[in-house]
Amino acid sequence: MGILVFISVLLVAACGLIYELVAGTLASYLVGDSVFQFSTIIGTYLFAMGIGSALSRYINRGHRQRPLPLHQSQPRESLRMD
Secondary structure, three states, X not given: OHHHHHHHHXXXXXXXXXXXXXXXXXXXXXXXXHHXXXXXXHHHHHHHHHHHHHHHHHOOOOOOXXXXXXXXXXXXXXXXXX
């Protein structure tokens, strides 16, 4: 199951990067000033990802409601830097 999640995340990320590059290229061909167009496309893309991330907390997926706080997780012995 973990490999399936990894592959799906990889596919979604690759599609997002391709979409971003195509949108920036088309905008620079149509309007000109490629630096401004790529900056606008990247900024809009990141803004939309942030809005989606903020709104995703209101979706009830039937999972645990709150994530485990970081201070309750147990560090591995091999990762300690004592």
